[in-house]
Amino acid sequence: MFRQSLIIVSLLSSLMLPPFARAEEAGQPLSTAIRVRWFAKATVGPGSLSAGLVSAGWGTARNRPREYGPHWEGFGKRYGTWLSTNAASNALEAGLGAAWGEDPRYVHSVDNRFWNRIGHAGRLTFMAYRANGTMAPAYARYSGMAGSNFLSNTWRVRSENTVGSALTRTALGFAGKFAANVFEEFFKRSKKPQESAPHP
Structure with a gap:
């Protein structure tokens, strides 16, 4: 069941594609x-x-968490919880990223080799470009994903507001970010490949 949920969340997260940046x-x-x-x-x-709609629908169909119930009211509560957590995560990443000089956007690889592009998507799951063109740990993203999931424990129902649940959601968030990067890299790639990379 956990593995199925991981796959579903990863695929859903791949739909949440923020604007990307060209290599230059x-x-x-x-x-x-x-x-x-x-x-x-x-x-x-x-x-x-x-x-968010699909995520709330999936939770309603499985009646998870049970406190919300398998009805429209429960669907609305699940959607509200998802949206508020996502907004908190993005706000933290955008705000802290501005202070720390991190670029939250995805930058396409200039390498056409399959596994190198997969590796690039993986690196940009945990790394971000800085204003000087170097790549460094995406501390704002770490703070956003972890912080929002622990913060959302304050408004989640009892079965979902544990430390373990927050850690699981954070891990799923990074899995979803990787899936989104792969989708962005292979399916939303610019038609004209860039001639030079900003950083190897």
Whole structure:
């Protein structure tokens, strides 16, 4: 059951694709407007809202958590919980990322080899570009994913507000981020490959 849930969450998260950056844009300081646009699309963009609907529907069909019940009211509560947690995660990543100079957007690989592109998607799950063009740990993303899941324990029902549940949701969040990066890399890739990478 856990494995099935992991797969479902990963696929759902792949729908939540924030704006990507072209290779030549990586390493350039983000304006406040671009960062706000990233937050808005990652939170209430069509892909994000659709993923929330499917997630809430999946939870309602399985009646998880049971406290919400298998009905429309329960669906609404699940959707509200999902949306508020996602918004908190994105707000933390955008805000802390601005202070720490992290670019939250996905940057396509300039390498056409399959496994290198998979590796690139994996690296950008846990790493982010800085204003100087280097890649470093995505501390704002770590804070956003972990912080939002522990914060959401304050408004989640008893069966979901444990430390273990928050850790599981955080792990699933990173699995979903990787799935989203792979989808972005292979299916949303720019038609014209970039000539040079900002950083190897």
